[in-house]
Amino acid sequence: MLKLLSKHVFLVGIFLILTIHTVSAQLLGLALSLGNTLAGYIFDIYLRTENTLDIDGAPNWYLRNDDSEWDCAFGYAPGSLASVEAAKSEATKNLVAQQEQYVQSAIRDEVQRRKPRDEKERQLVEQFRNDPELKNFVTGQRQFLKITYEDDEDVRAAFVKACLSRETVVAYQKERLQKITTELSKNRAESAFEELEAELEQPELDLNTPADLERPTSGSKSAFKELDQEISLPNN
Numbered sequence: 419m420l421k422l423l424s425k426h427v428f429l430v431g432i433f434l435i436l437t438i439h440t441v442s443a444q445l446l447g448l449a450l451s452l453g454n455t456l457a458g459y460i461f462d463i464y465l466r467t468e469n470t471l472d473i474d475g476a477p478n479w480y481l482r483n484d485d486s487e488w489d490c491a492f493g494y495a496p497g498s499l500a501s502v503e504a505a506k507s508e509a510t511k512n513l514v515a516q517q518e519q520y521v522q523s524a525i526r527d528e529v530q531r532r533k534p535r536d537e538k539e540r541q542l543v544e545q546f547r548n549d550p551e552l553k554n555f556v557t558g559q560r561q562f563l564k565i566t567y568e569d570d571e572d573v574r575a576a577f578v579k580a581c582l583s584r585e586t587v588v589a590y591q592k593e594r595l596q597k598i599t600t601e602l603s604k605n606r607a608e609s610a611f612e613e614l615e616a617e618l619e620q621p622e623l624d625l626n627t628p629a630d631l632e633r634p635t636s637g638s639k640s641a642f643k644e645l646d647q648e649i650s651l652p653n654n
Contacts, residue, residue, distance in 0.1 A: 442603040449595040456524035475573030477566050488581035502576040509580035514556045545598045
Protein backbone atom coordinates (compact mmCIF):
# COMPACT_ATOMS: atom_id res chain seq x y z
CA MET A 419 0.00 0.00 0.00
CA LEU A 420 2.80 2.41 0.92
CA LYS A 421 4.57 1.70 -2.37
CA LEU A 422 1.36 2.32 -4.28
CA LEU A 423 0.85 5.62 -2.47
CA SER A 424 4.42 6.73 -3.19
CA LYS A 425 4.05 5.74 -6.82
CA HIS A 426 0.79 7.69 -7.03
CA VAL A 427 2.39 10.84 -5.61
CA PHE A 428 5.38 10.42 -7.94
CA LEU A 429 3.12 10.09 -10.98
CA VAL A 430 1.09 13.12 -9.90
CA GLY A 431 4.33 15.10 -9.59
CA ILE A 432 5.53 14.03 -13.03
CA PHE A 433 2.14 14.87 -14.54
CA LEU A 434 2.11 18.33 -12.98
CA ILE A 435 5.68 19.06 -14.08
CA LEU A 436 4.86 17.99 -17.64
CA THR A 437 1.73 20.15 -17.52
CA ILE A 438 3.79 23.16 -16.40
CA HIS A 439 6.28 22.67 -19.23
CA THR A 440 3.48 22.18 -21.76
CA VAL A 441 1.68 25.35 -20.67
CA SER A 442 4.95 27.29 -20.64
CA ALA A 443 5.85 26.05 -24.12
CA GLN A 444 2.42 27.01 -25.46
CA LEU A 445 2.65 30.48 -23.94
CA LEU A 446 6.17 30.95 -25.24
CA GLY A 447 5.10 29.89 -28.72
CA LEU A 448 2.22 32.37 -28.72
CA ALA A 449 4.45 35.14 -27.35
CA LEU A 450 7.09 34.54 -30.03
CA SER A 451 4.48 34.54 -32.77
CA LEU A 452 2.93 37.75 -31.46
CA GLY A 453 6.35 39.39 -31.24
CA ASN A 454 7.30 38.44 -34.79
CA THR A 455 3.99 39.65 -36.19
CA LEU A 456 4.27 42.92 -34.29
CA ALA A 457 7.83 43.50 -35.49
CA GLY A 458 6.58 43.07 -39.04
CA TYR A 459 4.13 45.91 -38.56
CA ILE A 460 6.68 48.16 -36.87
CA PHE A 461 9.30 47.71 -39.58
CA ASP A 462 6.99 47.70 -42.60
CA ILE A 463 7.58 51.32 -43.60
CA TYR A 464 5.44 50.95 -46.69
CA LEU A 465 2.35 50.19 -44.65
CA ARG A 466 3.15 53.02 -42.28
CA THR A 467 3.51 55.76 -44.90
CA GLU A 468 0.42 57.94 -44.68
CA ASN A 469 -1.30 59.88 -47.40
CA THR A 470 -0.27 63.51 -47.35
CA LEU A 471 -3.20 65.75 -46.55
CA ASP A 472 -3.65 68.97 -48.41
CA ILE A 473 -2.73 71.38 -45.61
CA ASP A 474 -1.63 74.84 -46.65
CA GLY A 475 1.98 75.44 -45.73
CA ALA A 476 2.70 71.82 -44.74
CA PRO A 477 6.37 70.86 -45.29
CA ASN A 478 7.18 67.99 -47.64
CA TRP A 479 8.10 65.66 -44.76
CA TYR A 480 4.72 66.01 -43.07
CA LEU A 481 2.79 62.71 -42.73
CA ARG A 482 5.62 60.71 -44.32
CA ASN A 483 6.53 57.84 -42.01
CA ASP A 484 9.00 56.21 -44.37
CA ASP A 485 12.27 56.22 -42.44
CA SER A 486 13.72 52.73 -41.91
CA GLU A 487 15.15 53.68 -38.50
CA TRP A 488 12.39 55.83 -37.03
CA ASP A 489 8.70 55.20 -36.51
CA CYS A 490 7.01 58.60 -36.59
CA ALA A 491 3.71 60.35 -36.02
CA PHE A 492 2.77 63.92 -36.73
CA GLY A 493 1.05 66.91 -35.19
CA TYR A 494 -0.39 70.11 -36.59
CA ALA A 495 -1.75 73.18 -34.81
CA PRO A 496 -2.72 76.55 -36.31
CA GLY A 497 -2.05 79.80 -34.52
CA SER A 498 0.81 81.78 -33.07
CA LEU A 499 4.24 80.49 -32.11
CA ALA A 500 2.65 79.00 -28.98
CA SER A 501 0.95 76.47 -31.27
CA VAL A 502 4.25 74.56 -31.43
CA GLU A 503 3.56 73.01 -28.02
CA ALA A 504 0.06 72.04 -29.09
CA ALA A 505 1.47 70.40 -32.23
CA LYS A 506 4.03 68.49 -30.14
CA SER A 507 1.28 67.22 -27.85
CA GLU A 508 -0.79 66.18 -30.85
CA ALA A 509 2.17 64.34 -32.39
CA THR A 510 2.85 62.51 -29.12
CA LYS A 511 -0.79 61.48 -28.78
CA ASN A 512 -0.77 60.17 -32.35
CA LEU A 513 2.46 58.27 -31.69
CA VAL A 514 0.88 56.51 -28.70
CA ALA A 515 -2.19 55.63 -30.77
CA GLN A 516 0.08 54.31 -33.53
CA GLN A 517 1.82 51.90 -31.15
CA GLU A 518 -1.56 50.72 -29.86
CA GLN A 519 -2.67 50.10 -33.43
CA TYR A 520 0.39 47.95 -34.15
CA VAL A 521 -0.39 45.75 -31.14
CA GLN A 522 -4.09 45.49 -32.06
CA SER A 523 -3.19 44.49 -35.62
CA ALA A 524 -0.70 41.85 -34.45
CA ILE A 525 -3.26 40.36 -32.04
CA ARG A 526 -5.95 40.38 -34.73
CA ASP A 527 -3.69 38.46 -37.12
CA GLU A 528 -2.70 35.93 -34.46
CA VAL A 529 -6.26 35.29 -33.28
CA GLN A 530 -7.39 34.81 -36.88
CA ARG A 531 -4.63 32.24 -37.39
CA ARG A 532 -5.22 30.43 -34.11
CA LYS A 533 -7.67 31.20 -31.34
CA PRO A 534 -6.28 31.08 -27.77
CA ARG A 535 -6.39 27.49 -26.53
CA ASP A 536 -6.87 28.06 -22.83
CA GLU A 537 -7.28 30.68 -20.12
CA LYS A 538 -3.54 31.39 -19.87
CA GLU A 539 -3.30 32.19 -23.57
CA ARG A 540 -6.35 34.43 -23.32
CA GLN A 541 -4.74 36.24 -20.40
CA LEU A 542 -1.54 36.66 -22.40
CA VAL A 543 -3.44 38.25 -25.28
CA GLU A 544 -5.45 40.58 -23.03
CA GLN A 545 -2.46 41.69 -20.97
CA PHE A 546 -0.47 42.33 -24.13
CA ARG A 547 -3.39 44.28 -25.60
CA ASN A 548 -3.64 46.61 -22.58
CA ASP A 549 -0.46 48.50 -21.76
CA PRO A 550 -0.83 51.02 -18.91
CA GLU A 551 2.81 52.08 -19.33
CA LEU A 552 2.72 52.81 -23.05
CA LYS A 553 2.17 56.55 -22.71
CA ASN A 554 5.09 56.85 -20.27
CA PHE A 555 7.30 54.83 -22.61
CA VAL A 556 6.47 56.99 -25.62
CA THR A 557 6.89 60.24 -23.68
CA GLY A 558 10.25 59.11 -22.34
CA GLN A 559 11.66 57.78 -25.61
CA ARG A 560 10.18 60.03 -28.33
CA GLN A 561 12.29 62.49 -30.25
CA PHE A 562 11.01 65.48 -32.19
CA LEU A 563 12.96 65.12 -35.42
CA LYS A 564 11.15 67.91 -37.24
CA ILE A 565 9.52 71.09 -35.95
CA THR A 566 8.44 73.73 -38.41
CA TYR A 567 6.51 76.91 -37.77
CA GLU A 568 5.07 78.68 -40.79
CA ASP A 569 4.32 82.36 -40.30
CA ASP A 570 3.35 84.30 -43.40
CA GLU A 571 0.35 86.05 -44.83
CA ASP A 572 -1.45 82.84 -45.72
CA VAL A 573 -0.37 80.36 -43.04
CA ARG A 574 0.39 80.56 -39.35
CA ALA A 575 0.78 77.01 -38.05
CA ALA A 576 3.16 74.54 -36.43
CA PHE A 577 4.07 71.13 -37.86
CA VAL A 578 5.82 68.48 -35.76
CA LYS A 579 7.31 65.05 -36.44
CA ALA A 580 7.65 62.91 -33.27
CA CYS A 581 9.54 59.63 -33.60
CA LEU A 582 10.59 56.48 -31.80
CA SER A 583 13.46 54.23 -32.77
CA ARG A 584 11.90 51.14 -34.35
CA GLU A 585 14.50 48.97 -32.60
CA THR A 586 13.61 50.54 -29.25
CA VAL A 587 9.91 49.85 -29.79
CA VAL A 588 10.56 46.20 -30.67
CA ALA A 589 12.80 45.77 -27.61
CA TYR A 590 10.15 47.33 -25.38
CA GLN A 591 7.38 45.06 -26.67
CA LYS A 592 9.65 42.02 -26.48
CA GLU A 593 10.35 42.77 -22.82
CA ARG A 594 6.62 43.12 -22.17
CA LEU A 595 5.91 39.74 -23.75
CA GLN A 596 8.69 38.09 -21.75
CA LYS A 597 7.42 39.59 -18.50
CA ILE A 598 3.80 38.58 -19.14
CA THR A 599 4.75 35.04 -20.20
CA THR A 600 7.06 34.54 -17.21
CA GLU A 601 4.42 35.74 -14.76
CA LEU A 602 1.67 33.56 -16.22
CA SER A 603 3.96 30.50 -16.26
CA LYS A 604 5.02 31.21 -12.69
CA ASN A 605 1.40 31.41 -11.54
CA ARG A 606 0.61 28.10 -13.25
CA ALA A 607 3.67 26.48 -11.68
CA GLU A 608 2.75 27.72 -8.21
CA SER A 609 -0.76 26.36 -8.61
CA ALA A 610 0.53 23.00 -9.81
CA PHE A 611 3.04 22.64 -6.99
CA GLU A 612 0.36 23.54 -4.46
CA GLU A 613 -1.61 20.58 -5.79
CA LEU A 614 1.46 18.38 -5.46
CA GLU A 615 2.12 19.65 -1.95
CA ALA A 616 -1.44 18.82 -0.98
CA GLU A 617 -0.89 15.28 -2.23
CA LEU A 618 2.31 14.96 -0.22
CA GLU A 619 0.62 16.23 2.93
CA GLN A 620 -1.87 13.35 2.93
CA PRO A 621 -1.27 11.16 6.03
CA GLU A 622 0.81 8.09 5.28
CA LEU A 623 -0.31 4.63 6.34
CA ASP A 624 2.08 2.91 8.76
CA LEU A 625 1.87 -0.70 7.66
CA ASN A 626 4.10 -1.86 10.55
CA THR A 627 1.57 -0.81 13.17
CA PRO A 628 -1.56 -2.92 13.52
CA ALA A 629 -4.71 -0.99 13.00
CA ASP A 630 -6.52 -0.25 16.24
CA LEU A 631 -10.06 -1.35 15.52
CA GLU A 632 -12.56 -0.36 18.15
CA ARG A 633 -15.09 -2.81 19.36
CA PRO A 634 -18.54 -2.03 18.05
CA THR A 635 -20.81 -0.45 20.57
CA SER A 636 -24.10 -1.95 21.60
CA GLY A 637 -25.76 0.57 19.32
CA SER A 638 -23.73 -0.78 16.42
CA LYS A 639 -24.73 -4.33 17.31
CA SER A 640 -28.34 -3.27 17.38
CA ALA A 641 -27.98 -1.60 14.01
CA PHE A 642 -26.43 -4.71 12.46
CA LYS A 643 -29.28 -6.84 13.89
CA GLU A 644 -31.84 -4.50 12.36
CA LEU A 645 -30.03 -4.63 9.02
CA ASP A 646 -29.86 -8.42 9.23
CA GLN A 647 -33.60 -8.55 9.87
CA GLU A 648 -34.29 -6.28 6.93
CA ILE A 649 -32.43 -8.49 4.45
CA SER A 650 -33.55 -11.85 5.95
CA LEU A 651 -35.81 -13.85 3.72
CA PRO A 652 -39.18 -14.84 5.22
CA ASN A 653 -39.39 -18.42 6.44
CA ASN A 654 -41.72 -20.72 4.51
